[in-house]
Amino acid sequence: MFIRMPKQKSKFRILRNPFKIKSKNADKNHYQTLKKKSNPDMHTSPSQKNRRLLGSIVLGRRKTSLEKYHDAKNSSENNKENNGSTDQESSSPEFDLEEQSLKLNMKSAVFTTKVALTSNRATERSKELRKIPMTCSDLQYLLNRENNSADVPPTSVSTASNDLLSPTSAASSSSTSFRGRRGSYTMKYSSLTEKNFIKVPSAKTISDRLYVPSSASSSECASSTGLPLSSGAESCSNTDDNNAADFCRGSRNVNRGGDRAGARKGDFTRKYSVGSALYGRDASLSPETIQIMEEVENAYMSSPIPSGYLSSPPKKSPAIPDISMGRRRDAERGKRHSAKSNVRKMNIDASSLLARVKKSDELKSNHDISLRLCDAPIKNVGRNALTADMISSNRKTNDHIDRTTLSAPIESFEEPHLEWKSPADRYQSSSDERSSTRSPRSQVLRPNPLHWQSNGRKQQRNLRLRDAKTKGVDGRQNLDKRTARLRFGDTFANDILQHRAKCPHLNDASNHSDIVGSVIQDRAMNGVSVAIRKRPIFDYEIDRGDFDIVSINNTTESSHDVCIVHNCVMHPDMKQMIMKLTNFPVTAAFDEHCLDDDIYRHLAEPLVNNAANDGISTILMYGQTGCGKSFTMSGIELRTARGLFRAMQGIDKQASGKHTVTMQFVELCGSKECRDLLSSSSVDVKVLDSNDGSVQLANATSLEISTPDDLLKAINVAKGRRATEATDKNGVSSRSHAVCQLQMKSADERNRGVLTLIDCAGSERRHDSMYHSSERQRESAEINASLWSLKECIRARANKSTRIPYRGSTLTRILRETLERDDAKLCIIGCVAPNATDTEHTMETLKTISGIAGIDVNIVEEKARTVIRSEIQSKTHTLPKQWSHEHLLKFLAQKKMNTVKLSQKHDGAALMKMSIAQMKVHLFDDRNKDKAKDLFNLLRKENDRLNKLQREDRMSMVKERKGIR
Ligand SMILES: Nc1ncnc2c1ncn2[C@@H]1O[C@H](COP(=O)(O)OP(=O)(O)OP(=O)(O)O)[C@@H](O)[C@H]1O
Incomplete structure (x- = not known):
């Protein structure tokens, strides 16, 4: 039976996109099939059939469903009128599919079609479209069946696909059913549209090898496939009763293979073999197929290759x-x-x-x-x-x-x-x-x-890892920097204490108390001064084993103070402890004993006075999160409110005029967003450049301030609106840069002074933001970017560059005047946390700060030296899990537990891991549970006691350290 292809439909269309036509009704039809499965003839009206065939076979431009419907209807009517033929004849497709296939050399290609497979016991979930591989000839066979052409020669259908597609229901049925383990499966014809056929690119070779024409004898088969007979046998391996279940799995495998456009040989083999076995039980199987199957099965059975x-x-x-x-x-x-x-x-x-x-x-x-x-x-x-x-x-x-x-x-x-x-x-x-x-x-x-x-x-490595775990502190164990610092904190801390004891001027709380603020400002270079404030170490940090690694030397007569970082690291052998000292020069350094007053007097007051005298002053807080920026800025704001008005009063008296103070408070979130904090409505503020080089904060509320209290109240209100979030480091971490701008204008508005107080958001390292949400990570990146931009601008200013790249971020745009005007004063206060776990942060902040001031050339790295293990790490206080075998024996002898049977492999760690039951079995000959329990409890009790002693030791060491200061 041949189907005539309409002439205008070129074969190239098939080549370019043979699956172009898409049946929009596929899903609908699928569910209709499920519904009408019991009576498949229900939906095989001639018009429906024609519509389906035309929609599926006619290749060319994709037609709308309405067009398809009209086409189908017209062709059906025309056929009836012109030919007066039967339904069967009228619905016969008009082209020779086999011929076309041969012309296109696609006969052996494998297609995958989606078919509706539903089992009797299927749940809703399994009622899905599955894909099974088909050849062109399969397609032809099905179309012919669709067309009720009983005279279709079955020889044109490949064995494997024939196995799959031969119906158990009546030949005229619109759906094909075949048996499987879960019941009978129904394959719906209407899904045989071109869009459902996917050519598997790499399948040609596979099909060449695996497809055996049913008309051919086994020897022909062998010669046509180019494989020995035993390879043909592959196609019907696995004939056991699990075939049906395997078939389902096999189909899925093929499906996946088809999707990947790389169907695997094994998948095909499996499927076909199972499929053929499945069909072996079918009465409707053609005699030729049965004969071939028998032959290949015999060949398979005689094959020496294991199944x-x-x-x-x-x-x-x-x-x-x-x-x-x-x-x-x-x-x-x-x-x-x-x-x-x-x-x-x-x-x-x-x-x-x-x-x-x-x-x-x-x-x-x-x-x-x-x-x-x-x-x-x-x-x-x-x-x-x-x-x-x-x-x-x-x-x-x-x-x-x-x-x-x-x-x-x-x-x-x-x-x-x-x-x-x-x-x-x-x-x-x-x-x-x-x-x-x-x-x-x-x-x-x-x-x-x-x-x-x-x-x-691999095994050796596993053993090494296990050893490392069990060996504890003294074993060779790989630790990250932070953990190692905490683990060996006592030794490191002791070394730092010894160093400070040798240099009593470190952290001596002098804090420039005898130097007036102007002296420190005199140290400033190009109006830029950088200062350091070290915050005290917190109790919770000491409790976790952290220690102070920042020493401040602010007693030098030189032009700058020194901040020393004791960088505690481990040697790569993870046994030797190394101490590296780095000296960072800064304009002024303040240790943990300094007060807010000190900071104000030495750093802020000169700038406030400058602003009151119509100058441009900026105080900027910089540092890692949780290091005390907001804390320090609060102290400055408090004192600035009074100091500014005091300074202006003096000026007003002299000038017999009156200055007005206006305040704007905005926060910069990210690199672009600028929000007004003095207004409850979150208005977007625009940063506009004026021709005179000043910057306007358009849309931001300008509050006129007349008293220090008003100023403080306004600041508090604005701070309350500032974006904060609890982080690992800080319960109320600021997530934005807070910019408080105070403009002092003379009565005639000729003179203008600006004081800008900026509390930057904390700079974060990857480790801090690693567990943040994506939003927080983006925020951190933007914060760091704006700080980097500020650094670039200040560098450019220090280098007297003609162009300051202030457009890099909103922060630098607001600071344009400060960055561009030579008489402007800028004080950057870097806050540092003293704890050892934040060493990298602290070093980064200090490097940035001294780089901004242009004194980073004076950074001195001292020669690294090995730390001698302190005897303070008393052996008496090592925990049971750190005990060696000998230590354990000694302990048991002390406790008169002589019945414990210990082998060489039993050390403290091994025993601490054992349960009572394990102790009973492995450590006592008489397997006495009570004794095992006693030993278990004894070790736990000793562990608690030593833990407590260790904690006390640590606390006394801290006290000792404080006493030395
Ligand atoms: N010099 C100090 N003396 C005592 N406590 C301090 C000092 N500096 C900071 N703190 C305390 O440290 C904690 C964190 O400080 P703060 O909120 O100022 O950090 P931050 O640098 O502003 O952090 P973030 O950038 O996340 O906002 C606060 O509880 C604060 O009281």
């Missing part, structure tokens, strides 16, 4: 001895090898394996496999060739093999490994097993450690 291998191709080899004895490269290539090299390899492999297997007692139970492997005909090539991988997969898939052999520890393979020790012996031992045609040199079997060594190494 396990045929049904699942070899995968990556597990840990077995390297039986290939070839070069490592050869073994790795394994599958990629040519057929020839595989044959050679098989020769060696099978015989060598057999020889060694016979010698090994442990593998005796597997003799039957080994013999089978050796019996395998050497001529088997390609897929049938034996390789190490294959043998391993054979081991895997054969259930009768003792699985303990594979999972046995590496020691169980020691015997064959030792055999390879001497090359001469190796040659001798193998010469009688192999032909000696090659030179002895080429036959010397090198002990290829491909699997052995990799497994040995």
